[in-house]
Amino acid sequence: xxxxxxxxxxxxxxxxxxxxxxxxxxxxxxxxxxxxxxxxxxxxxxxxxxxxxxxxxxxxxxxxxxxxxxxxxxxxxxxxxxxxxxxxxxxxxxxxxxxxxxxxxxxxxxxxxxxxxxxxxxxxxxxxxxxxxxxxxxxxxxxxxxxxxxxxxxxxxxxxxxxxxxxxxxxxxxxxxxxxxxxxxxxxxxxxxxxxxxxxxxxxxxxxxxxxxxxxxxxxxxxxxxxxxxxxxxxxxxxxxxxxxxxxxxxxxxxxxxxxxxxxxxxxxxxxxxxxxxxxxxxxxxxxxxxxxxxxxxxxxxxxxxxxxxxxxxxxxxxxxxxxxxxxxxxxxxxxxxxxxxxxxxxxxxxxxxxxxxxxxxxxxxxxxxxxxxxxxxxxxxxxxxxxxxxxxxxxxxxxxxxxxxxxxxxxxxxxxxxxxxxxxxxxxxxxxxxxxxxxxxxx
Numbered sequence: 001x002x003x004x005x006x007x008x009x010x011x012x013x014x015x016x017x018x019x020x021x022x023x024x025x026x027x028x029x030x031x032x033x034x035x036x037x038x039x040x041x042x043x044x045x046x047x048x049x050x051x052x053x054x055x056x057x058x059x060x061x062x063x064x065x066x067x068x069x070x071x072x073x074x075x076x077x078x079x080x081x082x083x084x085x086x087x088x089x090x091x092x093x094x095x096x097x098x099x100x101x102x103x104x105x106x107x108x109x110x111x112x113x114x115x116x117x118x119x120x121x122x123x124x125x126x127x128x129x130x131x132x133x134x135x136x137x138x139x140x141x142x143x144x145x146x147x148x149x150x151x152x153x154x155x156x157x158x159x160x161x162x163x164x165x166x167x168x169x170x171x172x173x174x175x176x177x178x179x180x181x182x183x184x185x186x187x188x189x190x191x192x193x194x195x196x197x198x199x200x201x202x203x204x205x206x207x208x209x210x211x212x213x214x215x216x217x218x219x220x221x222x223x224x225x226x227x228x229x230x231x232x233x234x235x236x237x238x239x240x241x242x243x244x245x246x247x248x249x250x251x252x253x254x255x256x257x258x259x260x261x262x263x264x265x266x267x268x269x270x271x272x273x274x275x276x277x278x279x280x281x282x283x284x285x286x287x288x289x290x291x292x293x294x295x296x297x298x299x300x301x302x303x304x305x306x307x308x309x310x311x312x313x314x315x316x317x318x319x320x321x322x323x324x325x326x327x328x329x330x331x332x333x334x335x336x337x338x339x340x341x342x343x344x345x346x347x348x349x350x351x352x353x354x355x356x357x358x359x360x361x362x363x364x365x366x367x368x369x370x371x372x373x374x375x376x377x378x379x380x381x382x383x384x385x386x387x388x389x390x391x392x393x394x395x396x397x398x399x400x401x402x403x404x405x406x407x408x409x410x411x412x413x414x415x416x417x418x419x420x421x422x423x424x425x426x427x428x429x430x431x432x433x434x435x436x437x438x439x440x441x442x443x444x
């Protein structure tokens with residue numbers, strides 16, 4: 001089935017339970033002809049349209065760029081306070097610019113949230129809409145009141161960037177953004193695998209961290225050892241939190257620094273243990289985890305319906321344009337007596353007698369044209385004795401590749417019908433039917 005206009009996506013993300021109660025637009029269904037008609041109000045369709053979502057995404061990117069500039073600007077002021085050279089203090093004009101820009105974006109996003117509340121009404125209460133409402137209210141409350149939030153409100157605004165993922169979904173039908181959509185799809189598919197990775201690795205890291213704590217306990221209280229070595233060992237394995245950070249570093253990052261310290265300053269046997277741990281975790285466990293993660297994410301990403309449909313459409317379009325160009329160069333030319341963009345049977349057979357044309361059709365479309373006369377009959381749908389370029393293209397694309405099961409079963413059915421009619425006309429001479437299909441059967 002074909003998907004029409006895959007760029008259309010709902011701006012409001014909903015759970016699977018909520019989506020079952022929403023009207024699905026015809027262009028969002030797998031087959032537009034079978035999808036239900038979108039009878040939503042005009043305003044709701046506008047808020048759910050792809051262009052509106054892309055426009056909001058563009059505003060979010062601009063707002064993020066403003067936040068980056070503001071952070072750089074505030075950092076200059078902090079550098080001046082720390083006495084670092086090369087930084088300039090803030091000025092009133094710049095402060096006013098950033099304040100006006102922040103208020104402007106606040107008004108724009110407030111209008112978006114207010115429009116959704118007024119238009120969507122009872123369908124407003126979704127996860128993303130509630131999050132947008134919280135971000136907008138927090139921003140205005142921060143500017144209007146001197147209140148210290150448990151977390152930095154700028155982090156909430158930064159989390160708005162996640163909405164870009166929704167906007168990118170509408171670009172999956174464009175070949176330019178196909179790799180981007182595949183990466184997003186792969187990251188989403190890898191979330192369950194990542195949870196299992198944490199469940200698998202966390203006990204391993206915990207056990208090894210406790211083992212190292214117990215092994216260095218005597219070294220930490222041994223006053224005969226240098227205090228600098230004891231302090232450094234304490235930073236690595238003195239507490240459970242320190243030991244967990246160290247084991248995480250050994251597992252995923254630089255293990256040589258810790259191993260060399262334990263070898264030269266603590267106990268060489270601990271270094272042997274750390275080397276064995278790195279061999280087992282780094283080569284055996286982590287490689288298997290990476291392989292499973294990549295397998296699952298790639299399988300889920302490449303099995304996406306939107307990607308498969310878009311790739312099929314692009315492949316058909318490429319072959320259509322390539323075949324048309326080939327026919328215009330080699331078949332529908334003045335030398336082949338093509339009149340009114342049609343070619344006769346005789347000229348067609350003469351053209352396709354050339355080996356180069358046969359090789360091209362065999363290599364590009366998988367069509368082995370050994371009998372040009374039969375090929376002409378298969379392409380001549382209207383049986384007028386001439387072929388136009390549309391007939392050749394449509395027929396060739398249908399004939400390419402191997403026979404499908406549906407084609408074979410349809411042929412068997414027609415054969416069965418023909419034999420049944422013949423036997424009615426000549427009952428004294430029964431004919432053999434294809435095996436598996438009884439006489440008179442019309443089932444496929």
